Amino acid sequence: MRLGALLASAALIGACSQPAEEHNAIELDPESIVSGSRFLTAETQALQADDFANPGFLWVDRGEALFSEPTENGSACVACHEKGLPGVAATYPAFDTETNSVLNLEGRINQCRVKNQNAPELAYESDPLLSLTAYVAYQSRGALVSVDSSGPSRETYETGRQYFQTRRGQFNLSCQQCHTENWGKRLRGDTLSQGHGNGFPAYRLEWQSMGSLHRRLRDCDTGVRAEPLPYGDPLYIAVELYLAARSNELPLESPAIRR
Ligand code: HEC
Ligand code: HEC
Structure with a gap:
């Protein structure tokens, strides 16, 4: 049918x-x-x-830039994640003992912003959150x-x-x-x-x-x-x-x- x-x-x-x-x-x-x-x-x-023609890399590149930008009251992601986050995206969603709930990658990134960067959460589907998520996910490209x-x-x-x-x-x-x-x-x-x-x-x-x-x-x-x-x-x-x-x-x- x-x-x-x-x-x-x-x-x-x-x-x-x-x-x-x-x-x-x-x-x-x-x-x-x-x-x-x-x-x-x-x-x-x-x-x-x-990788040159794929328009998704516009977001990956913006994410990479954001990753090394300090927030107003906190350090840049890269200051604590010097080697980036390779392989991490492949393990998400994952259980988080702090909130006692399952977090997806977007949620985990926002948690780090609030807790470790003294910055407010980024809105879901906003360009900065999409870019950071794309950059972190890209570091797991090919990982199972x-x-x-x-x-x-x-x-x-x-x-x-x-x-x-x-x-x-x-x-x-x-x-x-x-x-x-x-x-x-x-x-x-x-x-x-x-x-x-x-x-x-x-x-x-x-x-x-x-x-x-x-x-x-x-x-x-x-x-x-x-x-x-x-x-x-x-x-x-x-x-x-x-x-x-x-x-x-x-x-x-x-x-x-x-x-
Ligand atoms: C009427 C059929 C239909 C139903 C019901 C449906 N989808 Fe889809 N879905 C599609 C079509 C068509 C696409 C685009 C082509 C594709 O990847 O299958 C799609 C794409 C997707 C994709 C993206 C896959 C990829 O590789 O890009 C995911 C994930 C997905 N659907 C999950 C769901 C989930 C979860 C539900 C239930 C909440 C759902 N779909 C219900 C038709 C459907
Ligand atoms: C001040 C240090 C610091 C900063 C800045 C920071 N992080 Fe983190 N991050 C950590 C620490 C420590 C952990 C693990 C412990 C925890 O839960 O806080 C972590 C965990 C994570 C995880 C989960 C890793 C895993 O293995 O599950 C992700 C994803 C992450 N951070 C992304 C980011 C992103 C993206 C930024 C910037 C927007 C950022 N972090 C900024 C310290 C930091």
């Missing part, structure tokens, strides 16, 4: 069934895990691979996702898994139906990927900008006509953890290019 037909029938079913019902849980076959870049055109893949979803992170992981597997919106579709059950099929000019976060922050041609994973999740929720969650919402952080654990062993690609 073409996915357009799936969407059309899902909309019909959605009209007469309960919203937000949980769907049969299906996990990706670990043997089949592939990055979203696999489903891009050769031209877009080439743009991602070319290795996120811990056990122990104190387990509850958050389960919350994220449930969000992923629950139908929502007017189309009454779950993330799982598109990204676990139908990846590889065409949908409105895209080929559905498995929905991994390993390219983020990513430059989307449609946005003409770098954007966080949460921006992508908001687009997916909006796509099924569900109300998107606010940036940085704990529920999106839980989804982010589930996605990362689901993509363990996949190489990080940020700054990736996406359609």
Whole structure:
């Protein structure tokens, strides 16, 4: 069945069934895990691979500059992180014992700003936070996702898994139906990927900008006509953890290019 037909029938079913019902849980076959870049055109893949042409590097470069800039009342990131933060992004989201919660990379960077730089948090999706996140993520490019979803992170992981597997919106579709059950099929000019976060922050041609994973999740929720969650919402952080654990062993690609 073409996915357009799936969407059309899902909309019909959605009209007469309960919203937000949980769907049969299906996990990706670990043997089949592939990055979203696999489903891009050769031209877009080439743009991602070319560090001079890849527009994501505008953010990486701005992030690098910010990394060595002191704040008004504190030292620069580089003063404490002299060797940068290689490999760190591959381990996020991660449990933080100080706040007793799972933090994603954006949250961890903001925590360091407040605690170690005497500076206010940067707004989610603001250019400086995107740039710093892109720069830190870039230092893990090629590193394999290795996120811990056990122990104190387990509850958050389960919350994220449930969000992923629950139908929502007017189309009454779950993330799982598109990204676990139908990846590889065409949908409105895209080929559905498995929905991994390993390219983020990513430059989307449609946005003409770098954007966080949460921006992508908001687009997916909006796509099924569900109300998107606010940036940085704990529920999106839980989804982010589930996605990362689901993509363990996949190489990080940020700054990736996406359609
Ligand atoms: C109606 C189908 C559909 C649903 C439902 C859906 N998405 Fe997507 N999603 C897409 C399409 C289309 C894209 C862009 C092409 C691609 O990468 O799959 C995308 C992209 C993504 C990406 C980026 C992948 C990459 O490599 O760039 C992630 C992550 C993602 N979706 C996660 C989710 C999550 C989490 C949910 C549930 C909250 C969800 N999606 C629901 C269709 C869907
Ligand atoms: C005054 C020193 C100091 C400054 C300035 C500082 N950090 Fe940190 N950072 C630390 C210390 C110490 C830790 C680990 C302990 C902790 O949680 O504070 C850390 C931890 C981190 C981590 C988590 C590392 C991991 O392995 O999980 C990230 C990411 C990070 N910092 C990013 C930044 C960024 C980005 C900036 C600038 C915006 C910055 N830090 C500024 C001292 C600093």
